[in-house]
Amino acid sequence: MGTLIIVLTYVAYVFIVVVYTVKVVAWLRMPLHIRWDLYPVIHEEHYRYGGSYYEQQEWWTKPCPKNTWRSLLYSLKDNLYMGEYYERNRLYWSFLLPWHIGFIFIITFHILCFFAAVAMIGGLDIGVVSAHVAGRIFYYVLLFTGGIAFITGTFGSLGMPIVRLADRGLRTYAMPMNYFNYLFFLLVYGSGLYAWLALDPTLDEYRTYWLGLITLTAPTLQPMTILHILLFDIFLIYLPFTRSTHYITRILAYFFIRWDDEPNLPGGKLERQIGGLLGRKVSWAGKHIPTGKSWAEAVTESGLPEVQKGKS
């Protein structure tokens, strides 16, 4: 069993990293789109009231300072706070946030476990009575992140189906996949919660598990911890098939769509890109569109509306 979880864990991590990467790269490789910005744009100087550089006369002659750090912090903050939900649907938020916190913390917990195992290989003793202060800090940080992950994840997974069934709009748009996810995630977090509270109150087994992963040595663990780890590995493999990439793509959408206010200045890089896009072929079949021509041709010369297909 110890060997199985080592193999499965490696497979799960490689799988999720590869598929997430493929999805994010595919997202980023889509062509430049027409500007579709929406205000407030957070990197703008007057973002507090939603103002843009267009408020200046002859804006193209003025500096347009961008505060990218502010945008980044704003978008990351919402992963941990979900302000719009807090403002607009407090009940939903009160379950959705713990559900998401559970996810973020369980991933964080495992990453920290990895570093803890590396530190242990380096000779650090991790525990409440560790001789080294770093060992004691590691112990409490792991206990905190793991505990928060199991508690909030379980709470969120229990509450989400209730709130989805109770709310008319959410219920109308619910799909079997939603309820499957809630149940599956409940099993993942619930098994972890039980293993922690009943069998492994110091979360020592996860350090043993990660030590085994790094040294490729099958660890000896409690059956419930093994069950949780197996479920968690399957969870990692399943995630790319859900909309979970939104943790990343929502930030991309903010930066590359909602806040994309980069002007196309004459002679610039954008202008060259647009020139290339206007060379792409059009195959729309509407009578006012000359199929087979490039965008540049379709919107200038022969594509005038009075030129009917078949007559041109």
Place this chain on the structure above:
Amino acid sequence: MKNNMKIEDFCRPGGQVAEIDPAELIPLPPPYDKMEKAPIRKLTEEQRKRMDASLDGVVAIGLAPPASPEEEKAFIEKFLAGLEKLFSAEDNWTFLQPLTHTLDYCVKCQICSDACPTYLASGRQDIYRPTMRPEILRRIISKYVKKEHPLLRKFKASDIDLDWQTLARLAELAYRCTLCRRCAQVCLLGCDNALVSREIRKVFSQQMGIAPKELHEKGSVQQLRVGSSTGMTPAALKNILEFVEEEIEEKTGRKIKIPVDKKGADMLLIHNAGEFMAWPENLEAFAIILDAAGVDWTLSTEIAGYDSVNYGVWYDDVQFARVAIRQSQAAKSLGVRKISLGECGHAHKAGIVVADRILTGDLNIPRESCLPLLEEIVLSGRIKLDPSRNNFPVTLHDPCNMVRLMGIVAPQRRILKKICPQFREMEPHGVENYCCGGGSGFAIIQSTNFPDWRSAVSGRMKLKQIIEAFQDVPEPEIKKYVCAPCSNCKGQFRDMFEYYGVWEKSGILYGGLVELIVNAMADLKKPFIQWEWH
């Protein structure tokens, strides 16, 4: 039908998916809380036979039912072929990324529903939720484009049976969203369900040649053919300008020659041509201000060069690009240094922002809003203003395209605060404003009972805001002014105020920003604003 609608009801054969019940519409403040007439006229039997109204009993497009099963099949196949093009990097590079992101990552959490003025005003009709259109589209894609396995479709609740009527309903539903994008603004995942409305319109237009005639045949097609979506030719424009010059002289005693086709002028000003026909006082006010401020400007008589509208921004990328290019060509032929857009919201967004990724080379002429220029003229003291001349209650409507969609928020406020002592904001305002209800072409769509719908439903939140902004001065004898620096918004206010009798009941007039500036000009002998309903 309002409660517990299932998505499957959208595809239910026959009947009507939703019924607009006047009793369920969001209440308006007195005296508008008791409407005597039914809010939306019923279609006649003859109209119902001729046009599909099975969505909500309202018609914006009015598709005619197919004459045969073969015709229905061809219709569906054509739509599906168009749908595939929507996800092509060749055919739809323009919006592929935002569209794909929305369809892939929306979790249907319904936060956007409570931001949608149409959904709220309708009394929360499920059919108007911003998530409805994408959901129907997602299901069609799952079954007919991606051809996902039936078990997967069950798991994802993405099954759907496609027939002509479902598509006819979807086409209509795409024209129940004003594209105000308030829904997108609140989405934590960066999704934009309003864009999906636009992209559905695009499939119908670019693939099937289906669009409201006011937007296409009488809109962008006419604009490219004769010069303006109003049908106004360059010759007619010159006549109107003569009339405008006479009017200016009559109202102000000033003889102003409006510059037309002035080669090498510093600035080409492009108005929404609707102003020429319906609100010439707006043109007069612009001419008076620019003349007084000594601005070197001109109008154009080139095709599309005297009409800033670009209806393609609402339904068709190709038509959009054609108009944008013609407008820039007009500026190029005059050799101006820059283009300034007059008081029209969608023309701002289309001409300054959206066209930014269409125009290249010598057509990429700098384009800006008229508002910063007006602000500079007003605040710099280049013209002498007396705010006491505007001592009446004024509120400001924020055109979505100008404010939420391009971030021009403060200049118009600084002007109003300077020249209108009784200026007050609506709530909410700025980038959180509500649409006038006439956005995305609704203000010009006159099909059957559609104008009733936009007054009763899509414009309802805005009317409520306006009435509440003036709640301290409800008497019709106290004349009040809604400043709407946008032609389409003014068109909506004209129809909606007429529908509710707002002028008679509350004494509220609508108009542009420049009219208020000229009205405050200290050296004019008489007020510029004429308190007459028109």
